[in-house]
Amino acid sequence: MKVSFNELQGLSRKAFIAIGFDEGDANDAADMVAWMEAHGLDGVTSLRKGLDFLLNEDKSHPPKLIYQDADLCVVDAENKTVLGHASLAIELGYAKCRARGLSVTKIRHCHNRMLIVGYLSRIARRGMSVTAFWRNSHEPLTEIIVSFKSGEAEPEICMYGLPSIPDDTEPNNGITLVMVNHVDLLPNLKPDAPANDLILQNQAAMLDWHERSLVDGIEVDQELWDRLKLLATKMLVESSEDSRQGAGAGTNDND
């Protein structure tokens, strides 16, 4: 079915609140999903994959700060999705970059990493260049680099399979963020080494997708939509004769 951006954002926010997100995290998570979907980056698919996981995770704790110094921080998301408090890890990196010109933030043990791109767009809007790097640990081993230039609404995304698997095959479910305040860190995302299945997603394609989503609406899976609606319903209050009075309307409008 087709929905508008505002509908996707609004229903996602209500569903996130219903499953226990704080108001701020619910807003951020909904923005991330809707932004990704409107830019052709499969935000809805990522949400569908992660929804069961989200329902069962403990949402009360922010990422655990493992280490920090003036321009580096390491946090442990403790196997939660980036939709929750991961935004605070990003904000910590942003704060350090503001002070030092460059910062490195490592978020360990997190899921739905692609969705983080939706939040990074805010960082770029606030005048900072940011690059995210992570590896998918499944076969074939894939590396993903997402890079926003300061002030630009859309990133460059580069995804490729490695021709050979390194000896170190430990699961890598972290994400590394490099933020810079004054220079463009990664002007060319094309990998130097030969890569398999290279996929480059450029700004123009994402912008085009965004324009089309505004004109044609956004296609979402009916089953997921129904599920989100059902979740959102949990925040609605059952009606009664008393509650009907709570709207304050009259009983007869045949005037």
Place this chain on the structure above:
Amino acid sequence: MISATSSSVPNNLRPASDVMKLERLGSMFASRLSFVRSLMRKMIAERWQVVNTQFDLDGQGHGLAVYRISTPENCYHCVIFCRDLPAELRSDRVIAEAWDVTFAMVEGEVENSLLEQMEANVPLQEAGRQHPRVLVLSRANKSLRNFSQFVEALSAGQQPDPAWLTAVGYLYRTTAVYGNGKFGIADFARLQRNSDFNRPFAAQMLAVYVLRQFSIDQLNHLARAKAPDQAVPLHPELERYLGIGNSTGLGMAPFLINHPQLIQQWVYTRERALAYVREKPATEQTHAKLRELMARALTHLQQTKTEDPEQTLRNQSTAKSIAETVDWLDRTLAHPGLYEELISWAEGQCSLEAQELINTLLIELYPNLVDKLDDELGCEESMDLQPDMKARQLKALIEQKFEWALHYREDCHEDNYWFWYRSIEKEEPRLGVRGAESGAEKELALAIGPRISRCYAKLEPFVANNPNAMVVEFLLAHPGQKDCVRRIQTMGETPYGEIRANLWHRNMKPMHLLRTKLSFFGASRFDPKSDRWVRITLFQGAPLARELCRPGRSLEQLDDWGFPVEPNLDTNHAVQGEHL
């Protein structure tokens, strides 16, 4: 973007501590910066055309009508479906499922496939899936008494009594006007680059304006169907005096709270207009014009009827104050400091409503100063954290800009009396009494005052223990405060920030919230039906569609339609003889 920081800021802006009090916001009137006035000016200046292109109504007025709206760059269509509505189904509430009229405005042409899609979905409103080319979705119910009286009179060759429109200023009352992506329609983001509709609610207001034209056309059609040889068309003065009603309730409140940057921009724009005017020296001409406007507003107020006892008292008090203001103007000659003297006199003598009415009329005097602000009523809405701000600076910001919020008492019953929630019935917003009604655990986070106060209570000990910590470190310790902190940091930079009220407090009046928003829309004839439900009128007195592209009067004359008064139909005989 908040243009407060980028464009010229007058020195004499009123302080937020006055302007943003809920009681004062709830005393505002429509002004020349209100959205309906702003839209009409644009339509007149750019000679928009509103033309009926299809009118397939039967003798009962049921069927389909289509209007084409042409602007210099684009065209739109308003598609209107009229169906029979049994009396038992007629309800103004959002929980209604059928209406006398449902309509939608679409971008571009209405080809057959789109019309079929709309015919299947627009009448269902919220229950339908609307097309992404639909910009506005709405519905309206008849004022049955007015409708039958008007048809009766016109079909008998007589003009309706203007007093009927003074009592109820419309034939149709909208009960919701949806924009911005609701139920599949176009997102506002799509309109932001469209100069026709990039001002707040411009597309919604245009749809309501077209409904007004339809109500006139349908009325004339019904009179002619009833008595083809005898019917006369509605007198032009009555056409102008006919507006469109709107019935609304607590649904206005979440928007006001959830769009603080927009509300600040609306208030800031109006306050800048007032500040510019206050700097001008009054002349004999502006003195005379002000007196003329004041006298018209007084008549408008005296003619405004409501059954609500409290609003009746407010109207009477305002009318009394405005009558005294007219006397004051008569005995005070024009001099350079007249406006400041008037405002100062009114603060000591007049009710809040009268004070705000005087401000509204002062703004009316200087179109050249004020109308350029039309394009500054909107803003880009985005709230961002400033994570590197020191936590102690955040604490100081709250103390400086949000001191009003710190009066909230966690353990005080009165401070926590109400809770806001959405019902499972079409998500209708409602108010419940905490502890007495169920649902408080699902309440909407609308009470910003208490939230800021609770944030401050967590911030105080944190700062004491971590004097050099950054805001992001506070949030890592208290992640639940992220939304509130982001809002404090964003709104703390604006001149008017937040509405200064605890929306949980027992004495909080929801009607003030409704009136705040409606006054910016340009509503008149506030007619409360309870403490949280109100009927208003839009476009009463506005120029007619046919006057937009063939103006016999100047822009200034056409734009002068605020505070309309009951017309005197001294040309009645001529119109009686002019059969349809």
